[in-house]
Amino acid sequence: MMTFSPQLEQKFAKMLTAYPEGKKRSAVVPMLIYAQDEVGSITPELIDEVARRCEVTPLQVDEVVGYYSMLHRKPMGKFHVQVCTNISCLLVGGMELYEHACKKLGISHKQVTADGQISLEEVECMGACSWAPAVEINYDFHHHVTPEKLDQLIDGLRKAQ
Amino acid sequence: MPKKLYNEPSPLETRILSKRFGLENSESLATYLANDGFKAFRKAREMKPEEIIEEVKTSALRGRGGAGFPTGLKWSFVPRSSPKPKYIVINADESEPGTCKDRLLMEYDPHQMIEGILIAGLAMDAHKGYIYIRGEYRYLIDHMDRALAEAYSQGYLGKNILGTGFDFDLYTHSGAGAYECGEETALLDSLEGKRGVPRMKPPFPAVAGAWASPTLLNNVETFSAIPAIIRDGGAAFAALGTPKNGGTRLLCVSGHVNKPGVYEVPLGYPMMKFINEIAGGIPGGKKLKAVIPGGSSCPILKADECDIPMDYDSLAKIGSMLGSGGMVVMDETTDMVKVALRIMRFYAHESCGWCIPCREGTTWLRKILQRFDDGGGRHDDIGLLGELSKNMLGRTFCALGDAAAMPTISIVEKFAEDFEKRLARDRQMVAV
């Protein structure tokens, strides 16, 4: 059995009452993503725990994990830098920005820096098209990002470690 | 604090849904109530369900999620007298490339959407709703959770709302990264804790949706339009737009314009006026080359096709769509090979793999386009891209297959010269 922080336990308790009688399976995806934020990745123990709480088999949870792009079986960095290169961002320098991030961090798509602190991902449209190019670090949006602004953001993350 | 908006509003907008954007504490229930909030709910409470639905029909509101289906008609399909519980599901998956408006509606005016949902609840005799929000919008999920808590604490959600005897519970539900989960039936599977694979239709969600119960599913903006429709009357909303295309909508303009942003205009607003006046025209005095009118799934328009009013029917007439309202503007320097490739990389990545024409088709198209972009294109590829895409059309299980094929067909047909130019450049490289 796993336990989570009191705040998350409270969230999960409420979540399990949100769906109709006997439909706890509905909590699988939200529970996985909130728990991943605390645990760091989707571990086998986490799958068992979510299965137990949502009253489904571990296999039913496992098959969901591979489907959703935000769920990871391996830990990403403490700071996950996501650069959008989809159409609106592409037109105003999103691809160059992503390439700049690769160089600056010395890693590429879905890799983590050697110290485990920062990871990088080239992502699809994240709903910031009118304020492109856009970057999301963990859950924080950054708009109109230039290579210089990205350097500052990354340097800031390194200091925050 | 007055909210700092993501972009300056334009004086040319008609702000109905966005009229509270930028007000002090616009997201609070107090601000909402001080600015017409919940007047529509009180009015709807005195109306018969059929009257509510009739008003929505009169408004000529059409779904803002992409397909533009008449909302009132959809509402009338939900069997109100079914003994099963009925559910309301709000599509806040917002993942169509080019689209970033639902985010603002929830961030700046969450109670407007809540009121719209409650009115739908009255009309459907539904008592539970789920807001399915894409996982990347965590800050918004938290924001909506706070708005819901505020509404509960002041009696606008929960039991016996405003002493009317009407109960309604509303919850947020996080996605976890999957474009396909924006498709309504895939969304319902995801809501039920499964992979987001679309379902066979019929039965439509109105009859058998969430947990096999009758379900009304609409986009965030569609629900957000309901309070104005009930408050001021469906006819007033309809009159803002063009026939069968009622009201205003939020357009998200991005790409090569001086003032990219989200702006609210009436349906039927002239596209070139929108680009040149509201969006500030194209930077550097460059010429317009192409426009994707409503998200990356829509067939592309050449510059000389853009002198049209923006409503569903006018765009359909020239073979495109108003879609999700995500308008992407491209200037004369844009390389359409790169555009086609990036669009196809997206669909190949997001194909759920359930049916072969889409899974294989998108992968194949992506590979051809990648080779073309890498300098290994062949002349036959141009025809092959069009043919392969046409073979996908109408043969896939859900609309994602069409969404991948349609822009590709239009790009290859309308911008073949960009592909030819690449071939000429490749030949020169070999000669050198």
Ligand SMILES: Cc1cc2nc3c(=O)[nH]c(=O)nc-3n(C[C@H](O)[C@H](O)[C@H](O)COP(=O)(O)O)c2cc1C
């Ligand atoms: C692949 C695909 C993705 C979609 N993504 C979204 C989306 O992100 N948001 C949305 O509201 N509708 C999306 N839709 C449209 C929905 O299936 C559905 O038509 C819509 O949510 C209905 O609401 P409306 O009538 O209010 O537009 C998508 C459709 C397809 C085929």
Ligand code: SF4
């Ligand atoms: S068309 Fe594509 S996304 Fe839709 S069901 Fe088939 S494989 Fe899945």
Ligand code: FES
């Ligand atoms: S295309 Fe980059 S945020 Fe939409």
